[in-house]
Amino acid sequence: MNRFFGFFRNQRFWLAGPLTTVVSMLCMLAMAVYFPPGVGNINNILMPLLMFPIIWACIFFYAYLTQHLKRAWFIIFTLGLINLAIIVLQFTLVKGS
Amino acid sequence: MTRTQIEKSTKKASLLSLHSWSGVVLGMLLYAVIFTGTVAVIAHEIGQWSQSQAPKDRLRHADIDALVRQLAEQTDPKYTEEISITESYNNQLVFFFHTHGTNPSGALDDIGVEYRVNEHNEVVQTRQGFGSELFPTDDTNALGRFLVSIHTELHMPKPWGLILTGILGLAMLVAAVSGILMHRHLFTDIFLLRSARSGEKLKRDAHTVAGTWSLPFAFLLAFTGSFFSFATSFGLPAMAMVAFGGDQKAMIYTLVGEQMEVSETPKETTNLNLMIQDASARNDAAPNNIVISHYNTESASMELFFLPSQGAIISKYEQYNAATGSAEGVKPFVGTEPSFGSLILSLIFPVHYGTFAGLFSKLVWVSLGVASCYVTMTGLQLYAHRRENKLSQWQWLPRFCHWGFIGLPLCSLASAVGFFISSSLGLSTSNWTPLAFVIAAGMVTILSVVVKPITTLKYVLLALTGLMCISLPLIRIALSQTGWISAVQHHFEAVLFVDLSLFVCGALCLYQVVNYLRQKTLSQSTLPEAV
Incomplete structure (x- = not known):
């Protein structure tokens, strides 16, 4: 059993797996707030959706290939926090108005 | 280092x-x-x-205006909020008079009445x-x-x-x-x-x-x-x-x-046929589908969707003010104004589906x-x-590979056989097509367990796939009476293309099986001499 599920104890698995997925989703959602909507008022909805696979792939390959795991944890976690803060701020503003 | x-x-x-x-x-x-x-x-x-059945472009040639008027009279007025019209593969016109609501599972959905009209303009x-x-x-x-x-x-x-x-x-x-x-x-x-x-x-x-x-x-x-x-x-x-x-x-x-502000003031919608003819002439093709919104009101509009025409990559939405009959130009793929997001999205569709250069690009996409x-x-x-x-515990993997890699095409072909047989017997093809797939999947699984020599399993599955590929066009011709000569006469490329592709795939599968059997016979006949 240990042979198959040993990856659960691997830090890189948690960084490149669940954390990368959550952070890339937060990046996509936060882009709806700050991405220019354009004349058609739809760029801020469509472009983040289109870019989601690319955002995920970039963060994933960085997390998977980096030699500096601690730095990667810090960068990805901070990226997630900044985007989460943007989303929370948007919800607070919408509720306030 | x-x-x-x-x-x-x-x-x-x-x-x-x-x-x-x-x-x-x-x-x-x-x-x-x-x-x-x-x-x-x-x-x-x-x-x-x-x-x-060769496509007849009925959306361009049928009297859509008369049919919509006739069907609208017998339909609950709330369903005339939106009318979508398509041509089915058996040349029936499908009119879906509907409004928008929430289905039992809580999702936004269309609700309304669907009419199917045959080539004699009768609701079937x-x-x-x-x-x-x-x-x-x-x-x-x-x-x-x-x-x-x-x-x-x-x-x-x-x-x-x-x-x-x-x-x-x-x-x-x-x-x-x-x-x-x-x-x-x-x-x-x-x-x-x-x-x-x-x-x-x-x-x-x-x-x-x-x-x-x-x-x-x-x-x-x-x-x-x-x-x-x-x-x-x-x-x-x-x-x-x-x-x-x-x-x-x-x-x-x-x-x-869509318009957020809609006027429900009654106003007779202009002749739909004129708008269809105008759009078809400008695109030199029949529309793929038509959507009429707010029929017989001041806000009536009509959208005609065209697949990419010769030399074009992107599909088109031609928009008309159906209350006045005036053309309002090409509508962006998404939203009301042209935008970068809409352009990218309109390019993603042909890239994913390979529709950017007709059957040729589709062939390239199929090959890749x-x-x-x-x-x-x-x-x-x-x-x-x-x-x-x-490792002995990995010995199931090659068997699993044959089960899946040859089994899936075989089951897909079986679903086509299920479709043709159920269609000819007047049964529901929507039920029997997946059921035939499941039955075939069960049989492939049993074969994969029962046939012990892995090479034999591979060639048994390949032989069945080859036979199925070759028999499908014959079943289709027998049940539909649309042969190759008739397909050529009516420029019905789809039938020729699929039939020939199946024959080629079938021949390739059977060639491999025959080759294997020949080699096996050869090795058996040379074995006593070697001994």
Whole structure:
């Protein structure tokens, strides 16, 4: 059993797996707030959706290939926090108005 | 070794391990999605082939105006909010008079009445209900719809099927990107097939060559495919939550470009035929579908969707003010104003479906799809072969490979046989097409367990696939009486294309079987001499 599920104890698995997925989703959602909507008022909805696979792939390959795991944890976690803060701020503003 | 060299070799080993595992863990499901995706590229042709009726462009030539007026009179006025008109593969016109509501599962849906009108302008079928109930039970497109549904959702409940295919898209992206990163000689690998090699080494070369050729294609398809899956499963509702405070309806209005302020003041809609003729003449084609909104009101509008015309890449929405009959130009793919997002999205569709240069681009997409199937197959087979010799617990893997890699095409062909037989017996093809697939899958599973020698299993399944490929066009001709001469006379390319493709595939499968049997006989006859 240990042979198959040993990856659960691997830090890189948690960084490149669940954390990368959550952070890339937060990046996509936060882009709806700050991405220019354009004349058609739809760029801020469509472009983040289109870019989601690319955002995920970039963060994933960085997390998977980096030699500096601690730095990667810090960068990805901070990226997630900044985007989460943007989303929370948007919800607070919408509720306030 | 310097530190940089060690780091480089560690990264290469990591990439190789990632490339292998992304293929091994999700390989069989990825193969299912790629194979059915390859078939889905020609889903429209399969739909036409399954009905054996040449398209008659009735949306351009029929008296749509008279039919809409006649049907609107007998329909509840609330359903005239939107009328969609399409032509089914058996040349019936399908009118869906509907409004928008929420279905029992709480999702936004269309609700209304569907009329099917035959070539003599008689209503042959009337059905009422939600769009999500009516479309999946359309018997005329049961075969194409079933195969496409494996590709998009693997027949799993929403949204889990879409999420899984999205994950498979990401796995394909990982395999493609890691493939690019770890190739040191990307261009020389395109021609790496060394004739002196045989067995596993030749297979490894073939895997590399096919993989290198299909890398850009795999990257594009993985990216666009995962976008489609994730956007429709959770992306759009989640974006609506952030951008529109959770108001999905407001988002749909923004994306679809519908009018928020609608006047319900009655005003007779102008002659629909004139607008259809005008749009068809400008595009030199029949519309693919028509949508009329707010019929017989001041806000009446009409949209005609055209597939890319000769020399064009992008599909078109021609828009008309149906109250005055005036043309309002080409509507953007998404939203009301031209935008970068709309342009990119309108390009993603032809890239994913391969519709940018008619049947030629579809053929190229099918070929690259077959190459990608081959890469997935050989990748998993190489892994199986390596493990098979070393560890006894991996011996099931080659058997599993044959079960899936040959079994899936065989079951898909069986679903087509189920479609034709149920159609000729007047049964529901929507039920019998998937049922035939399940029955065939059961039989393939039993065969895979019962037939012990793995090579025999492979060639038994190949022989069955070959026979099925060759018998399908014959079954179709026998049941429809649309032969090849008639298809040529009516310029019915879809029938010729699918029939010939099946014959070629069948011949290739049977050639392999015959070759194997000949070699087996030869080796048996030379054995006593050697002894």
